Amino acid sequence: MPEVANVMDRLVSLAKRRGFVFQSSEIYGGLGSVWDYGPLGVELKKNIKERWWRSMVHERDDIEGLDAAILMHPKVWEASGHLAGFTDPLVDCRQCKNRFRSDDPRIKGSPGQPDAQCPVCGSKGTLTAPRMFNLMFKTFMGPVEDAAAVVYLRPETAQGIYVNYVNVLQSSRQKIPFGIAQVGKAFRNEITPGNFTFRTREFEQMEMQFFVKPGTDQEWFEFWREERMKWLLGLGIRSERLRFHRHTPEELAHYAKDAYDIQYEFPFGWQEFEGIHNRTNFDLSRHQEASGKKLEYLDPATTERFIPYVVETSAGADRTALVVMVDAYHEEEVGGEKRVVLRFHPAIAPLKAAVFPLVNKDGMPELSRRIFDDLRKRHNVFYDDGGSIGRRYRRQDEAGTPFGITIDGQSTQDGTVTVRERDTLRQVRVAADGLAGYLAERLRG
Numbered sequence: 001m002p003e004v005a006n007v008m009d010r011l012v013s014l015a016k017r018r019g020f021v022f023q024s025s026e027i028y029g030g031l032g033s034v035w036d037y038g039p040l041g042v043e044l045k046k047n048i049k050e051r052w053w054r055s056m057v058h059e060r061d062d063i064e065g066l067d068a069a070i071l072m073h074p075k076v077w078e079a080s081g082h083l084a085g086f087t088d089p090l091v092d093c094r095q096c097k098n099r100f101r102s103d104d105p106r107i108k109g110s111p112g113q114p115d116a117q118c119p120v121c122g123s124k125g126t127l128t129a130p131r132m133f134n135l136m137f138k139t140f141m142g143p144v145e146d147a148a149a150v151v152y153l154r155p156e157t158a159q160g161i162y163v164n165y166v167n168v169l170q171s172s173r174q175k176i177p178f179g180i181a182q183v184g185k186a187f188r189n190e191i192t193p194g195n196f197t198f199r200t201r202e203f204e205q206m207e208m209q210f211f212v213k214p215g216t217d218q219e220w221f222e223f224w225r226e227e228r229m230k231w232l233l234g235l236g237i238r239s240e241r242l243r244f245h246r247h248t249p250e251e252l253a254h255y256a257k258d259a260y261d262i263q264y265e266f267p268f269g270w271q272e273f274e275g276i277h278n279r280t281n282f283d284l285s286r287h288q289e290a291s292g293k294k295l296e297y298l299d300p301a302t303t304e305r306f307i308p309y310v311v312e313t314s315a316g317a318d319r320t321a322l323v324v325m326v327d328a329y330h331e332e333e334v335g336g337e338k339r340v341v342l343r344f345h346p347a348i349a350p351l352k353a354a355v356f357p358l359v360n361k362d363g364m365p366e367l368s369r370r371i372f373d374d375l376r377k378r379h380n381v382f383y384d385d386g387g388s389i390g391r392r393y394r395r396q397d398e399a400g401t402p403f404g405i406t407i408d409g410q411s412t413q414d415g416t417v418t419v420r421e422r423d424t425l426r427q428v429r430v431a432a433d434g435l436a437g438y439l440a441e442r443l444r445g
């Protein structure tokens, strides 16, 4: 599949060239599967996170925000089951020293047996029997590196929400059903990271835990499944590249009663980038038991006591950004020339508009600068007076900027400017005074 690889390669190359994503510590040869977001990438990801936050927290009465710390009491991970169960059986090749997940489909035969074949070096009988390996990053708190000082980098943001559930409930005066939303970093020492920013060891999650009365959990599960798909479609992602995958009983996590992945059709195949999970009362029950603190809810209407069920929506911010980039990436021919364009939804585009004086004389730079200074108070906009106008348009196409505003000789006479639309290439003349309103209308939603 050389063509498939090429699309991804070209996107990775564009991402670096235009400042979306860089390899971490590149001048030292890079750190495996760790990535940094450049000037355009940080804006794109921030816009996605802000849009998520607005739809989850600001536009709803029944969800509160939280920002819990990455480091937590180690007992959290005992109670959650991560310390014991958060493991992947691994297999090593004694010949080539490569390490694989024991369920790697490329392995022929049963690892540990003489007939098993290494997928890299092809040796037979060199694969070890599967061994367990904890995916949590371990570090030490304080000056002494002993067992008593061990803490972990959180492998999911959800537990910070569970241990704060009573604090938030009481301080916000919410009633069940209600939710807590959080955006933050999480860490997993993945064995087989890869596919650019898709699978990384450090990543950012956008999670919302919705606390409900037992018995109403499946209804809420269905509600949030639909809501999340609607939100993704609202980002402009092509619907034919999105689908649900329901977990089979074998796939279900230890805490889940029902779960759906939302998958996207990447150039490297259908892959999960968000999940909706019915986590039951597993986590809160375990924390109540382990901490000895009551985590029950007293229903003020019925005076019933219960431990709430939790419906979780868990999205990867990095994966969502990758989905958005892959989905937006287009190569096309315009006037006999190839153009590469990122068709971002205007609301999440890193730059909303670019301002171009046609030439650097005759009052055009002064007028352009005035327009630019006015627009930048409201939007992230870019000023570019270098090179031919065609080249300047192309650069903004690659950055995914929805509007190009050109100030020409006519502008200094009658106060109108040309607005070029990235996707349709349509050009319209708009009064400079009305630009802010023109853009605001098109950047909404």
Ligand SMILES: [Zn+2]
Residues within 6 Å of the ligand: 093, 094, 095, 096, 097, 098, 118, 119, 120, 121, 122, 123, 126
């Ligand atoms: Zn080998």
